[in-house]
Structure formats: C-alpha cells, structure tokens
Amino acid sequence: MKKIEAIIKPFKLEEVKEALNEVGIEGMTVTEVKGFGRQKGHTEIYRGSEYTVDFLPKLKVEVVTADNQVEAAVGAIVKAAKTGKIGDGKVFVSPVEEAVRIRTEEKGEAAV
Amino acid sequence: MKKIEAIIKPFKLEEVKEALNEVGIEGMTVTEVKGFGRQKGHTEIYRGSEYTVDFLPKLKVEVVTADNQVEAAVGAIVKAAKTGKIGDGKVFVSPVEEAVRIRTEEKGEAAV
Amino acid sequence: MKKIEAIIKPFKLEEVKEALNEVGIEGMTVTEVKGFGRQKGHTEIYRGSEYTVDFLPKLKVEVVTADNQVEAAVGAIVKAAKTGKIGDGKVFVSPVEEAVRIRTEEKGEAAV
Amino acid sequence: MKKLLLTLTLLLGLSATAALAQDAAAAPPGPTATEISTSAARAAAAAEVAGGVAEDDQKAPAYLELLESQGEYGYAFDFFAVSMLWTVIAAALVFIMHLGFATLEAGLTQAKNTVNILFKNVFIICMGLLTYALWGFVSHYPGDGWLIEGFFAFGKPIGDLNADGGDTFGYGGLALAMTGFGDFIFQAMFAATAATIVSGAVAERVKLAPFLIFSTLLVGIAYPWVGSWHWGGGWMGSLNGGNGFKDFAGSAVVHAFGGFAALGCVLLLGPRHGKYVGGKIRPIPGHNMPLATIGVFLLFLGWFGFNGGSVLSAAPGPLGLVVTTTALAAAAGGLSAAIVSWMFLKKPDLSMALNGILAGLVGITANADIVSPAGSIIIGLIAGIIVFFSVLFFDKIKIDDPVGAISVHGVCGVWGILAAALFDTTDSGYTVFGQLIGVVAVGAAALVFSLVVFGIIKVVTGIRVSEDEEAEGLDIGEHGQEAYHGLFATAER
Amino acid sequence: MKKLLLTLTLLLGLSATAALAQDAAAAPPGPTATEISTSAARAAAAAEVAGGVAEDDQKAPAYLELLESQGEYGYAFDFFAVSMLWTVIAAALVFIMHLGFATLEAGLTQAKNTVNILFKNVFIICMGLLTYALWGFVSHYPGDGWLIEGFFAFGKPIGDLNADGGDTFGYGGLALAMTGFGDFIFQAMFAATAATIVSGAVAERVKLAPFLIFSTLLVGIAYPWVGSWHWGGGWMGSLNGGNGFKDFAGSAVVHAFGGFAALGCVLLLGPRHGKYVGGKIRPIPGHNMPLATIGVFLLFLGWFGFNGGSVLSAAPGPLGLVVTTTALAAAAGGLSAAIVSWMFLKKPDLSMALNGILAGLVGITANADIVSPAGSIIIGLIAGIIVFFSVLFFDKIKIDDPVGAISVHGVCGVWGILAAALFDTTDSGYTVFGQLIGVVAVGAAALVFSLVVFGIIKVVTGIRVSEDEEAEGLDIGEHGQEAYHGLFATAER
Amino acid sequence: MKKLLLTLTLLLGLSATAALAQDAAAAPPGPTATEISTSAARAAAAAEVAGGVAEDDQKAPAYLELLESQGEYGYAFDFFAVSMLWTVIAAALVFIMHLGFATLEAGLTQAKNTVNILFKNVFIICMGLLTYALWGFVSHYPGDGWLIEGFFAFGKPIGDLNADGGDTFGYGGLALAMTGFGDFIFQAMFAATAATIVSGAVAERVKLAPFLIFSTLLVGIAYPWVGSWHWGGGWMGSLNGGNGFKDFAGSAVVHAFGGFAALGCVLLLGPRHGKYVGGKIRPIPGHNMPLATIGVFLLFLGWFGFNGGSVLSAAPGPLGLVVTTTALAAAAGGLSAAIVSWMFLKKPDLSMALNGILAGLVGITANADIVSPAGSIIIGLIAGIIVFFSVLFFDKIKIDDPVGAISVHGVCGVWGILAAALFDTTDSGYTVFGQLIGVVAVGAAALVFSLVVFGIIKVVTGIRVSEDEEAEGLDIGEHGQEAYHGLFATAER
Ligand SMILES: Nc1ncnc2c1ncn2[C@@H]1O[C@H](COP(=O)(O)OP(=O)(O)O)[C@@H](O)[C@H]1O
Ligand SMILES: Nc1ncnc2c1ncn2[C@@H]1O[C@H](COP(=O)(O)OP(=O)(O)O)[C@@H](O)[C@H]1O
Numbered sequence A, B, C: 001m002k003k004i005e006a007i008i009k010p011f012k013l014e015e016v017k018e019a020l021n022e023v024g025i026e027g028m029t030v031t032e033v034k035g036f037g038r039q040k041g042h043t044e045i046y047r048g049s050e051y052t053v054d055f056l057p058k059l060k061v062e063v064v065t066a067d068n069q070v071e072a073a074v075g076a077i078v079k080a081a082k083t084g085k086i087g088d089g090k091v092f093v094s095p096v097e098e099a100v101r102i103r104t105e106e107k108g109e110a111a112v
Numbered sequence D, E, F: 001m002k003k004l005l006l007t008l009t010l011l012l013g014l015s016a017t018a019a020l021a022q023d024a025a026a027a028p029p030g031p032t033a034t035e036i037s038t039s040a041a042r043a044a045a046a047a048e049v050a051g052g053v054a055e056d057d058q059k060a061p062a063y064l065e066l067l068e069s070q071g072e073y074g075y076a077f078d079f080f081a082v083s084m085l086w087t088v089i090a091a092a093l094v095f096i097m098h099l100g101f102a103t104l105e106a107g108l109t110q111a112k113n114t115v116n117i118l119f120k121n122v123f124i125i126c127m128g129l130l131t132y133a134l135w136g137f138v139s140h141y142p143g144d145g146w147l148i149e150g151f152f153a154f155g156k157p158i159g160d161l162n163a164d165g166g167d168t169f170g171y172g173g174l175a176l177a178m179t180g181f182g183d184f185i186f187q188a189m190f191a192a193t194a195a196t197i198v199s200g201a202v203a204e205r206v207k208l209a210p211f212l213i214f215s216t217l218l219v220g221i222a223y224p225w226v227g228s229w230h231w232g233g234g235w236m237g238s239l240n241g242g243n244g245f246k247d248f249a250g251s252a253v254v255h256a257f258g259g260f261a262a263l264g265c266v267l268l269l270g271p272r273h274g275k276y277v278g279g280k281i282r283p284i285p286g287h288n289m290p291l292a293t294i295g296v297f298l299l300f301l302g303w304f305g306f307n308g309g310s311v312l313s314a315a316p317g318p319l320g321l322v323v324t325t326t327a328l329a330a331a332a333g334g335l336s337a338a339i340v341s342w343m344f345l346k347k348p349d350l351s352m353a354l355n356g357i358l359a360g361l362v363g364i365t366a367n368a369d370i371v372s373p374a375g376s377i378i379i380g381l382i383a384g385i386i387v388f389f390s391v392l393f394f395d396k397i398k399i400d401d402p403v404g405a406i407s408v409h410g411v412c413g414v415w416g417i418l419a420a421a422l423f424d425t426t427d428s429g430y431t432v433f434g435q436l437i438g439v440v441a442v443g444a445a446a447l448v449f450s451l452v453v454f455g456i457i458k459v460v461t462g463i464r465v466s467e468d469e470e471a472e473g474l475d476i477g478e479h480g481q482e483a484y485h486g487l488f489a490t491a492e493r
C-alpha cells in the first residue's frame, strides 16, 4: 500500500474529492495546513505597519490505497487540483506497510 | 522504527492515550482532521436550504516507535478506539528511517 | 527523496523556516498539532475545579527533499528549534517514493 | 415530539386569533374599561414599593400631597411621563439581559452545542413575550380576579391597556407611575428570565423539543402563578407579621424560582457524559471566554433596569440608591469570588469572577432599596464567597450545572432574601424567619413543578439526547447546523 | 478607483471647511434664525405623527390645551425636557443597531471576508453621519425650501440648531418635542441604516471602493431625497385620499428603501461564486452564529429606539403601545419562522429564527402606533412566514443575498406598509391601495437609483472583485488584514 | 506577590467594615447632614458647567429664574427627576464602556492572553467601584475638606447620600441636577476608566498581581487626586486668567491621565518580545477583529453617556448639542484615520479606522458643549490624522502599546484640550496656553505617579512575566485557564 499526500489549494477540495471518487477511492483524511513555497506570500497591514505573511492556507489530503491504484489516484488529484498558477501544490507518495480498519480489525488492502 | 498513524473518533482520544501509555508509549502527536469514508456525512440546514456535509471531524494520532513495539501499540489503539460503529477509523503503519530528539540530539530509537 | 517531519515549539517556527531557507530548502508545509510527551502538561482551573492538560500546542513542519539534502536539513532544524528545555520536539525522517508538482506535473526531485 | 410541538403551535395560533377577535370587538366603539383593573391587590403591591420610597422621602411630602390633591393630575403629568419613560428604558435594559444569558451560556459550554444554546435562548424570549401577553400578565396580577384567593388566578390575553387614556396616574397611582403597556412590557421582559436560567443548567444534553415545551409551561404558567403570591398581591403579603415578604426586584420570585426549577430539571436529567468519571470531577471548559464575559457585562448592564426599573417610577431618591447598591454589590461579588478562587486554587479564575458578579447582583436584588452602600458591599462580598463554595458543592454531589445557574440564581437568591432582613436600614420588620418561609415556598414550588412536569415529559417522550448525539454535539443532532465554519466549510462547498 | 476616492475626500474636506466658514460667520454676533425653520411642511409632517397620538389621547386634551395656551411654555418645559431626553436615548439605541448590522452580517458570511464587512459598516456609520450633517438633513426636511415642490430639495450643512434657544416647543411643537439637534441626531442615526442594509446583500464579492462611493451617494443623496416625500412633507401626504401615507417609523422609507436598493445592486453584481452550481443551491454557511445572534439581539434592542423614538416625544400612551407592539411582533416573527422552518426542513433553523425576529420588527415598523397587541402578534407571525418563503424564493431565482436583506427589509417592509391598512385600529382611512402606491414608489426609486448609479460605476470601474480574490477572501485582497489570528500568527512573527 | 495581595484584601475588608460601622451609627436615628456637602467648591465646579448652559440658554432665563425663586422647588421637581434619570442612564452607558474596553483590548491582542485581558478588565471595574465608594468620591470632590487647599484631600467611605431627602436641587443646584447617589454612581463609572486605559497598553507581558496593585492605587488614589484639581474645585479653576480650565467631560482628567499613566508603565515594562527585531517593527496582529469592532462600537455608544451625562442635567439645549458634536467627531475621526491609512499604506486599515473613531471621541470630550457641528467635524478629522501618525511614531521609538492607548487617550486627549481653546464658540476666554498648562500638569502627574509607583513595584516584586510565560501566553501562566476550547478540549476530557 501507499500513502498519497496532496497539498492543494483550499477551494479545490471538492473537485479533488470527486475526482478520487471517480477512480474508486472512497476514503480520505483532510487537514488544514499552511504552506510555504515559491508562491510568495502577501503583505498585510496592521495598525499602520506592514508585514509579510509567508505561510498560505492549504489543505492536505491523505489517501492510503493499494499499490495498483496509486497512479490513477495521483493522476486524478493532479488533474482536479491544477489551476496552472503558482502554488497549486504537490503530491507525495510514500510506502505504507500495514493498515487496520479499527471497526472490523480487517488488515491490509481490505482495510483502506 | 515505524510511524503509526491512527484516525479515530474525537471522543476516543483519552482512551487511546491511556491505552498507549499502558503499553509503554509516552509520546504522541495529535492533529485535528476531517475524514471522508464509508460513514456517510449528515445533512445540514442553513437559511432554508439543505446541504450535505461529507467530512466529519476526526483526530489523527501519530506515534513513532521501535519496530518491536508496533504490534502492541496498534493493538492498544484498535482496542481503545473501537465502538463497532461505522467510522471508527483506521490505523496505518509506515517506515521511519531516522528520529532525532531536538533537545539532546539523541538519534534513533532512543529519541522516541 | 525523504520526508522530514519536525515537531517543534510554536514560537520557533520563524527560526526553523529561516534555517531551512539557508540550507536551500524553500518549500515546507506546517500543521498545528498537540503533543504529548515527557514534557508534562500543566494544571488548569475552570469554575473551581482543577484538571490536567496533557496535550501541548506544537507545530509540525514537513519538508520533502532530495536524499542528499536530508542531513543538512535535519541539522538546520535541530539547531534552530533547540532551546535545551524539555518539550523541544522531534525530527523524523521517512522515505518518499514519488513527488509531483501539480502545476507542472514535474516529477521526482524536480518537484520539491 | 413533533406532535406535541404542533399542538403547541396550534394552541398559540388559536389564542392569538381569539385575542384578536376580543380585541376587535372591544376597541373601536370607544375606550372601554381597562382589562387590568387597578385593583386593590395591585394597589397593595404598589404600596409596598411606595413604602420604601416614602420612608426615604420624608422631606418631600408637601409635593407628593400636592400631586395627589390635583384632581386632574395636571402638573404631575411630567413626573408620570418621566417615570413611564424610565419603565420603557428599563424594559429595554432587561431585554438585553437575554442576550447576556445567551452569550454567557454559549461561552461556558462547548462549541458543538452553541447553536442549540442560542436557539433555546431565542425561543424563550420569543415564547416568553407571547405567553405573557396571552396568559401570564393577567395571571401574574389578577387584581380581584383570583380563582383561589391569594394563590391562583387564570390568565387571559391582554386587551387595550391604554383604555384609561394611558396618560395619568390612574393606572397604578404614584407608586406605579406608568401606563398599562409600560407595566406589561417591563414585566414581560422579566418573565422570560426564569426559563432562561434553566436553559443554562440543562445545556449540552437536553432534548430540544421536550425542553421547549417545558420552558413554555414554566414561563407561561408557573412563573406568573408563583409570582402572583408576592407581586400579584397574594398570600405572601401576610408574611413577616403582616409587613409582607420583602423581595424588591425578584431574588426569590425570579432568580430563586429559576434556580430551583433548574435544580429539578438537572436532578431528572443527570450529569453530562464524562463530567464525573470514577469519583473524579472532570471540568468541561467553556469554549469561548470572551463570549462569557460579554454575557456577564450585559447582565450587569441589564440589572440597572432590572433593579432600577423596579422602583416603578423615576423617584430620584430610591433610584439613585438602588443603582448604587446594585453596582456595589456586583463589584464586591466579582472581587470576592476572584480572591477566594485565588486563595483556594492558587490562580485567579476568570470564570469564577464572572459568576461572582452575578452572585452579587442576585444577592442585592431582593433588598437594593433598603440597604446602605456599606451593606450592599457586604452582601456582595458574601455572595461572591457563597457562589464559589456552592459551585464546588454541587460539583461534589454530582449535580452537573454547566453555567452555575443553581448556585448563582438559586443559592444566592436565597441569600438575597435573607440579606433583606439582615441589612434592612428601614426598620420595616422583615425577619429572617419570615423571609425564609417566603423563599422556601417559592423554591419548593419551582422544584416540585419541575420535577412533576419535566418528570411527566421524561416518561412520555424522554428528555435527554442519545449518548452518540451528546458526543457529536446537539448542534448537528438537533439542528443540523454548526455554529462555526472555518476554512474548511469554505473549501468544501 | 483611487482617484474617485481622493475626489471624494476632497469634496468632503471642502464642504466641512465651507460649513465651518459659514458657521463662524453666523455664530458669534448673536443667535440668528435657525437654519432649519419649523416650516409648514415640517409642522405638517409632525402633525401626522401627532395624529396617532391625539387619537389615543382623547382623555387628555385639557392638559394639552393648557400647554399650548401658555405663552411661555413654562410649565411644559419638563415634558419637553423628558421628550428631548428620550430622543437622545433613542438615537443611542438606533446607533447600536449599526453594531447589530455589523455583527449579524459578519456572522452570516465567511471568516475570510470579515474585516471587509466590518470595515464597510464602520465606514457607513461614519460617512452617513457626516453626509447627513453636510447635506442630508436639510434635504430630508426641506421646510419650504423645495426645488421641485414636494419632490426634491437641495441639502446644505446644518448650522446652529440651538439658535432658537434649544429649550422650548418652538422648534417642532408638541408633536416634535425635541430640539433641533435632537431631531438631527435621531434622524442621522436612521440615515445610515439604509446603506448598511445593502452592505449585507452585496457581501463577499463587491469591490470595496466602488461600494463605498455608491453607499455614500445612497446615504447622502438618495435616502434623504426619497425620505422627503413622506417625512419631509412631500407629495405622499396626498395619498390615501389625503389622509397621507402611513409609515410610522420607516418600513418603506428606511427598510424597503434599503431592501430594494440591495436588490438593484445584487442584480448587477451576480451571485457569489459557487452558490448556484448546476441548478443546485449550495448554501454558504455563515462562519459565526454567536456573532449573528448578538447582531439580532442588538437590532431588537435598537428597535426600542427606532420605533419608540419615532413617537417623537415621551407621550406615555403611544410610547407604551409602540414598544409593546414592537416587541410582540418581533417575538411572533421569530417563533413563526422557527416553526415553519422546523415543519419544512425537519429541524429548527437558528438562522431562520433570527431572520424571523427581524422580519417581525420590519413588519411592525410602519404601524406600531395604530395596531392592537393582538394585531401586532399576527403581523409578526405572518412576517416570519413571509421571510421564510421569501428567502427560499430569492435563492430559487438565483438572487444571492448572503444575509437575507432583500427578504427581511424589502419584502417585509412592503408587508408592514400593507399591514398598516389591514390592522389599523384608529379608522384613519389608510387603504391597501394607497399604501401600495407609496411603497412601490419608494421601492422603485431605490431600485432605479441603484441600477443607474451602481450600473454607471460598474461600467466605469467595475464592481466585483476578481474570482481569485473572491476565493482567497476580501480581507486579504481589499484590506491586507485578517480577522482572526490563531496560534499560527503568534508563531510566525 | 501573594502577600501584597492578601494585604490588599485585608485593607479592603477593613475599610468596608469600618464603613458599615460608621453607616450603622449614622443612619438610623434620622437623616444627618449629607456626607458630601454641597460646598462652595462643588458649587463652583457646577457653575462652570452651568456657564456653558447659560450661554446657550439666553432665551430662557425667565424659566430658570422661576425655578430658583420657588422656595420649595415644587414645580421643578420634574426637571430634577428627569435629570437624575438621565444621570443614572448615563452611568449605565459609561458602564458599558468597560465591556467596550474589555473586548477591544482582547480583540487587539493574541488569543493566548485573552483570559488575562478579560480578568484585568473585570477586576478593574469591580475594584474601581469599590475604592471609589470607600475613598475616591470624597477625595475627588472634597468640598471644603482639602488637606492642601486646592491640591489634595483625603478620602473616606461615602455615607447616606440621600440624607438630604434625595429629591430636590438641594444637593447640587440647577447645574448638578441629581441626587448624591446619582452623582456618585456616574462619577464611579468614570473612575475605573483611567485604569482600564493602562491595562490595554501593558497587555501581553505584565505580571498580574503587581498590575492589579498598581491599578488599584491608580484608580483608588491617583485618579481622584488629580481629578480634584479640576472637577473637585481645585487649583485649576484659576487657569485661563481665572476662567478656569476647560475640560468638559475629561479629555485631560480621564483620558490624558490614563494615556500618560500608560506611557509611564510601558516605559518601565519594555516592549513585547519579538515586536522590535533588528530595528524592524514586526506587528503582532490582534486575534479577533470582530471583538475589537464590538469594543469600539460599545465605546462609541457609551460616549453618549460619558459626554451627554456630563451636561449634569437633562437641559435640552446643551444635551442635543453635546451628543451631536460627539457623534460627528467620532465619525470624522473614523473616516480620516481610514482615509489616511488608505493613502499611506495603499489599503484601508480597519484597525486604524477603529482607533480613529476613538481618537475623535477623545478629542471632542473636552469641548463638546462649546463647539459648533462644523467645529466638531474638524476636531474629529484632525484627531483621526493625529492618531495615525502617533501610533506610527510610538512604534518607531519602540514604545510598544498593543492597543494604541497612549496615542488615542494620551495624545488625542491633549488635542481635545487644545481644541477647546481653538474651536470655542462661546468666547469664554480659554487660551491655548492656559489649556496647555492644565493638560501638562495632569499628564505629568500621571506619568510621574506611574513611574514612581510602578517603579517601586518593579523593584520589589518585578512587573514582567518570564520570557517563557510570555511565549506560552499569560492565560496559562497567570490563570491556568484558556480562552478558547475547540474540538480538542472536548475530545480530551
Ligand atoms: N519541499 C516541500 N516539502 C513539503 N511541502 C512542500 C514542499 N514544497 C512545497 N510544498 C508545499 O506545496 C505548496 C505549493 O508549493 P509552491 O512552491 O508555492 O508552488 P508550486 O506547487 O506551484 O510549485 C507549498 O505552499 C507547500 O505547502
Ligand atoms: N483510504 C483512506 N485513506 C486515508 N484515510 C482514510 C481512508 N479510508 C478511511 N479513512 C479515514 O478513516 C475514517 C473512517 O473511515 P470510514 O470508511 O468512514 O469508516 P470505517 O473506518 O468504519 O471503515 C474516515 O473518516 C477517514 O478519515
């Protein structure tokens, strides 16, 4: 199994979710994060002084899935999340050795 | 070392923490997340219109631990987090290659 | 590629960011988390009763980077995040198999 | 549940229509006699208040006599107008207490139950005003329309309370210097308070519809019923050896009433899941202290109208005294609760200081017009100490009251009633014993009413949400609506 | 944009300086004639209000005659003083409605647009007060200074409104028992309301600077212009067969005016991105329901001053009636909207109950002084039902109004005007038809003004932020400022 | 620290007991002479205010003479009653300013220090009311009880302020138309304001107990001491060539006093960690802009009572003028601060607009009763510009003031005092020089008091929390209580 972690722009969540559903993935976990990267932050003002905000709001979507679904899933995410503008985010894939469904104690790919 | 990531129902945190303590694990990191899965969301109402909320509040508990503790830890989590109802969550195990305790710069299993 | 996950004290973020920039790392993702560990929580009071808060606010900094940068990055984080007091946090390193930049669909080390 | 609710709706609709019909019949031909007669009972109630005034005013009898001697009340119109204006403004101040309760209760409970708390408070003020118009006011002040003399009277919809012209002392005399509508609106704002007190105590676990039905009965029927014993000229006038029960603005008939009704409900309801685990108390901290603080300041503000308006005229002497004693007691209560919490818990507890202010306010409510400034400070200091130990006590015996309503309104309500005997500077003959009888009667009535009515509802429909719903929060369970939407909500749509 | 803004600033600065100059010239030598004459038109407007009072007061003509017969108004000074005091307090209550609007609108929109909402509301109250002083008041109440008789008058800066001494009925007579400054400040607080209503409807997508210019013109020019037709003694006095248009405190000239102006803006602006997708409505929930609830309670509180102050004196009879009918209609509106939402949506909707309270308040505003309590309850019940279906309707036809301003103020404003004819207990000859003409005229004027002026601005500078900015939020885009900073902000600095 | 605190508690308890004893001794036998005599000094102070009134009222001397000629004040009772009522309502409005300060300060600071801010504000209003009753009022208005003539008087507990009957002009005459208790409660609400101003400036780093002790001394001793120079009939009456110092409602003796006391504290305390790093300013944004906005609107509302109540009667002429000038100055301040920030920072800064409203309000406070509407607009416009540059200036010189209290209250307080000379329309002989002397004296006294007293406390116990505690937040460090609890808190219990 693999874990796919995608950092995306917040307003793309709905589209990413639907794209994943379409390739048969029906479980995912989402976290609010702040991202720092090439997309430059913006200047903010507060009581007369300016300052730079480097960290921008993003969402992290995590999906654990069987090896043979990874490519489809990554493809779906990339397609749905792309705006073509800087700051669109990244997708990372890493190995997962075991998965357990707490409710049933099923293990492995059956659990995800 | 392995990283154990458990997605659990929020009100189970205390029990999971205690179960982990009992098997000798004394460090963990918790994140508020939203989960999407078989547990269907609910309908909400706002100013006269209905809409579906698919993402449900969950907590993610992360524990990095020595290989030989993994089984006990996963078992403890599963036992503590189970309600038997849909949406209880998942446990994922993945490899960790290195760990450093910032304060002491200890490395490896000594660091977790 | 590797993923470096660092749990740090919140007020150290700025310094960690700058330390990472100095070793040439220009992308990272940060999450608000709560940590449980040796650093004991504190007692709080509410309407006449005391209770213990075990989970302390921390930040998780995630960086995916090329293998040959890992050492420098970990070193930079450790140096910047250290106060020498308990609760300084941990750094974990784990394998990443693939990375995709959503905007350009670049893959691998070019994507991070 | 749904059925009960629909029945309720229907009943409300019917009464409103009936009221309209009555009204339509009565109004056009010409001003008929006012619905609420300025009966002997009402005059008696008013005289009790006037008593306090008169004693302070010994220097000005000439003017008062002058007013009364004027057949037409001509020159006195202005005093009447200013008093009536004060009544209306005081009603607005009491109204804002409902926002105070809403934010205090929301702040001291969990985020996942916030919509539920807010909805309950919105419902109670709306329903409270309507039931008071349709039934409560007439039942509260029956004049000579008692069913059981001095003990119970039926209510009915108010009619044209300006039928007497709405511009002279004819409605209530010098000691009730307002029009019928002024009297109504001021009292109506009080009425909803009692039910709101209960709402905080049962928060985070009570089923919505049964609570709404209970609170409708509480505010619609029980509150004016018990209140009529004192303010309606009922049997309490014979307490204290005929000097009457002393409860200036309602430490007993509003606050203790609400507090003991809350106690009854909590006894039937049980504590929140997870509050008491293995003999240990696990505090469930409120989710938003600024909201709670806003609530207490608004309640403090509203109390200027609650106590100040209870002078029932703009008589300058008593008005100045009442607002001064009220503010000093609040300040003393806040301070002593903060200091006591600091001494016993090592750290100063904001949530306790806030409760202390309310404790001081409830404590002074029965006696604000008859104590000295120094007396008011002491009453407040003691109230602040009482509320601290009372909150601890109820937690110890596992009576789970998320906002401290039982301690603040119930226990400190009793303290205020007793303090009226202890700190009276007017030698009016109030005794600790006489006062105790009164407040016990009120508290017992509230408690029994709650146990019986809420008990019946418990048997019929249940009163508590499921454990799952409690864990998930009542906002989603009862309302399908969340109080806060962050980045996520935005993202998801 | 910047240029328009600077021009605006300049104009403002110039007028202020001009005003000072005029003032400096006029003031020292001695009290000159008051700038705002108590003209025939003003007296007429006042008389209309007095009408309502007089009818209720048939028993007290002796006193009123007495007052008028006193050449010096000596004894009447106190009634004048108390009335003036009420005017000032009512102005303060109406002022707090602006906080109510600010928190309601902020609560019902997304967190990322909160600074923007708050800024707009701060701007509107500030700009509204200034333009009303520099132009609006005189244009609103032109006396005999009409440019087009009964239809339009130029404005100019107010001068020394105490020039008549500021202490007698000389300014406005018995039915306008206040000084010139009292009159001004009360009316000025009303003025900003109309623009604030629009601000909620266009929230989350309107470009800041164009909206500020539009709202300056709306509050500065259009509001007093349309208002002069009714309150300024304009052509509406001939409606209802010469009995005049009945709009007690502004269901039409304030609320419907604001609501229809909002409709015009929303038509030009289009819905928020993502609100209507593929024929489906996707609600965009507000980010903070406690804030929204605070807003509605503050608006309810402020309405004591809005309607109560519109008695224009402290006359006890009408005052008591007006606050009672106002409160009952609000309560009924909140309850019926809650119940209807419960029946149709299976769950009780807090956001709807809140809108229902406001619907009841807007519905009673035109007629609070001429209906019975039962009438007010029915007006409120119906308003609550109307607002529920109206909100659904506008969503269905894809008119996106984040806070329901068009339904609450526009639709229920119309309802209030009609209800004045339907529930009148004073036989004043108001007809549904006559009322309809009036409210249609007001609504059409507001709509056309919006379409034309906002339309021109749309062509010249654009009125909508970019899609990217809308997604990211207007707080960062327009202000470079965020409303909330958590742990993160702390960490990052 | 604990010891100091306990001592404080003890002292407070003792004084209260002493007060009770005194009171008990004095009250029963019969009304003794009022504790606060209507001394020559008081009358003089009152006359100053009356001066402003009289000049506007030249047309009504007949009525005023009539009132004075009536031995019994009979007919005048109503004017007295309405004035007293206004005093009480104004006190309530000033009270709500404390909630305004609490929410403004909480909103403009970080979430981790919110409980601390709220606690300080709760403490200050409580302690302020009590110390004012036990010491301050008598020391503030010494009558002829000066220790050092015109410069310092001891305080003592208030007694029965209704001893004169509480119902005639006997207490303060026509220009102070209120009872003793009315006078007390209105002044008491003012008193706590000065300490609250300081609380914002020292936020996020000051140690709790030392600050509470300091603020107790500031509000209890220093405020009435300095205030007695002006309002107590002290030496400032000889300024401006004997015309007296002009500070209508306290630009100097309340606001500049608080602002300069804040400056002293901040100088001793140093900036927050991380505010100035390597010569650069790093803004620390407030955590909750809606809370801050609520605060400013509530302060604006409260100012209706702060300035309006300072008319010290309900005299219609001055009352209307004062509320109008107050509102216009606030509006102008908000607008000019917004526009200046827009021009200099490219974007409109909500936090600055909010500060601008307060700047306008502070600027008009000294002179609201003697300027024209146009004058008030210009005063406000300039105040808004001043506050913008002042905030920038103090940041530049590394005086870290999280809420801008020094700029808003200190600097704009000075501006208001000078504006009284510049924009006076009454030819009262106020000179820039005379005004400057007064405000410098007040500011210097506040600054020196702070430096000395807070300096001593700094040496004895320290005044600043540890760097660790500052990083973690004072809520946990000082209170063991957090302001916000989310999903997590729920989960964890
Ligand atoms: N090396 C990295 N490790 C982890 N997260 C990263 C890394 N680089 C970028 N990110 C995340 O991806 C987001 C987008 O990256 P950015 O460089 O701004 O634009 P783009 O994805 O278009 O290249 C960042 O905000 C950050 O959250
Ligand atoms: N493939 C997955 N990858 C990551 N997280 C998942 C995955 N499937 C489920 N989850 C997480 O686990 C939670 C519970 O899953 P769900 O399918 O609802 O019920 P159950 O665990 O009982 O099968 C989800 O809310 C989601 O957070």
Ligand SMILES: Nc1ncnc2c1ncn2[C@@H]1O[C@H](COP(=O)(O)OP(=O)(O)O)[C@@H](O)[C@H]1O
Binding pocket: B026, B027, B028, B029, B030, B062, B063, B064, B065, B101, B102, B103, B112, C007, C034, C035, C036, C037, C038, C039, C040, C056, C058, C085, C086, C087, C088, C089, C090
């Ligand atoms: N085994 C672990 N797995 C995951 N996170 C851990 C683990 N141990 C500690 N942490 C994280 O590191 C933080 C600091 O650890 P702690 O034991 O308190 O202090 P120190 O880092 O000084 O040893 C914790 O708050 C927790 O977030």
